[in-house]
Amino acid sequence: MAVTKTGSATKKSETRKFVIDCSGPASDKIFDVAAYEKYLHDHIKVNGRTNNLEDQVKIVRANDKITVTASIHFSKRYLKYLTKRFLKKHQLRDWLRVIASDKQTYLLKYYNINQGEDEEEDDEE
Secondary structure, eight states, rough: OEEOOOOEEEOOOOOEEEEOOOHHHHHHSSOOOHHHHHHHHHHEEEEESSSTTTEEEEEETTTEEEEESSSSSOOOHHHHHHHHHHHHTTTTTEEEEEEEEETTTEEEEOHHHHHHHHHHHHHHH
């Protein structure tokens, strides 16, 4: 933080960049990346209002990855929340989960359903 002449502290505006990798489900054609991009554009709130992105938040789609760049305070957790809402709306929440692969990236992966079936077979014996 920088201190001004009056002694009050001001924050530097940071540019935060987050990536959501949808390549697994998108390659299987069960996840529509274009619809997800539009959903984010319509539902991200800036200053308490939707459809108010202006130049503060930019959403860019490159193949099966969506990049969200924000020049204001923006939480990665908020992107996870919106992603889970999108999955629930399209009845994909039972099949896909949102995982943080690193500090700025989320990854959509399938639940490992086969693992649960193996455990059930062992219990029956």
